[in-house]
């Protein structure tokens with residue numbers, strides 16, 4: 049058991065809530081486990097919500113229901129943190145989350161929360177949904193917050209397809225952190241999307257083969273080479289952006305667009321290293337060999 053999650057909205061109502069919350073904190077204190085105080089928009093403390101709704105009406109404050117829900121989530125998290133500290137937990141044992149299903153509301157709530165507590169914050173858009181929708185909605189909210197320095201741990205909550213791979217959530221989080229330059233997990237491949245300047249699918253095939261090559265080699269590279277996660281590769285479709293992106297990467301290849309000479313300059317550390325020719329399979333074999341040799345020579349062996 050890594051840590052205990054306590055949802056303040058689910059530990060009872062009225063006079064029973066605080067004692068039951070305290071009982072869980074006591075278990076965590078006894079076991080020396082951290083807790084995550086996980087407030088959720090779908091199971092908010094109803095007593096707190098009702099009192100804030102009434103206050104809004106009685107004092108004619110003009111707040112929207114979304115604003116009141118957000119305010120209550122932050123209040124619930126802060127009050128619960130105080131209670132957990134009163135129960136004997138230390139600040140180092142407490143992580144807070146306030147998950148919501150709307151990216152805009154999530155951003156506002158976490159900005160508010162971050163300005164009012166120094167506890168570590170766990171980020172996540174709850175009920176983000178399936179596939180592309182879940183990925184985009186989660187990333188849109190979390191990337192704004194992470195770029196502002198808000199958030200210490202993250203989860204991308206994806207609804208898997210029946211029989212789907214639960215690890216997609218982990219891959220998504222890694223890509224998000226790497227995209228924002230916060231942490232590198234594996235070499236990245238910049239690949240052009242393709243456009244009217246190329247009718248070939250070679251850049252797509254090569255980009256895929258390079259990704260597969262990295263996936264296959266990364267377990268060994270990670271154990272042997274210091275810093276290999278930072279490697280940047282580029283696979284580009286024509287001369288318009290190919291040389292520029294390739295020079296900006298550690299290793300890049302610029303494939304010929306429509307009407308261009310059938311040559312593929314390869315750039316290493318910003319300089320033209322060689323020129324490749326051949327079928328897609330031959331290019332893949334030659335290019336991945338260059339990548340493998342680069343990794344061996346560039347990254348120091350781990351002790």
Ligand code: SF4
Pocket residue numbers: 240241242243244245246284285286287288289290305
């Ligand atoms: S590199 Fe060339 S083929 Fe690829 S998107 Fe840019 S212009 Fe189009």
